Amino acid sequence: MPRDHINELTAFLAVARERSFTRAAAELGVTPSALSHTVRGLEERLGGRLLSRTTRNVATTDAGEQLQKRVGPLLEQVSTELDSVASLGSKPAGSIRIT
Numbered sequence: 148m149p150r151d152h153i154n155e156l157t158a159f160l161a162v163a164r165e166r167s168f169t170r171a172a173a174e175l176g177v178t179p180s181a182l183s184h185t186v187r188g189l190e191e192r193l194g195g196r197l198l199s200r201t202t203r204n205v206a207t208t209d210a211g212e213q214l215q216k217r218v219g220p221l222l223e224q225v226s227t228e229l230d231s232v233a234s235l236g237s238k239p240a241g242s243i244r245i246t
Contacts, residue, residue, distance in 0.1 A: 155189035156218055158182055159197055163207050163215045 161171035162182065172179040190197050197211035207215055 153222075155185055155192075156222060158185040159189055159211070160215060160219050160222065162186055162198060162205060163211060164219075166205050168205060 161175055165171040168179040168182050172182045195210050196208050199206045199208055
């Protein structure tokens, strides 16, 4: 899977979780405009709306809710596993021989 796809999914999941482009953008360290373009690119690639946007509200559509429920836990699991592997590098491991 190309990195762009993962970035788009991460962006969408942040907006869906926060229900706000502004809060999700602050969480991800990008501008709300860049985040909006990223989510729009994902929607265009998938061929449908994932988020219903108004000036005061952001909500997931049925397709967006389904994607959030199915992909969200998978990306969290990948993140947890990567953190677990990264922590192994900081701990001493193996056997020590003293002669």
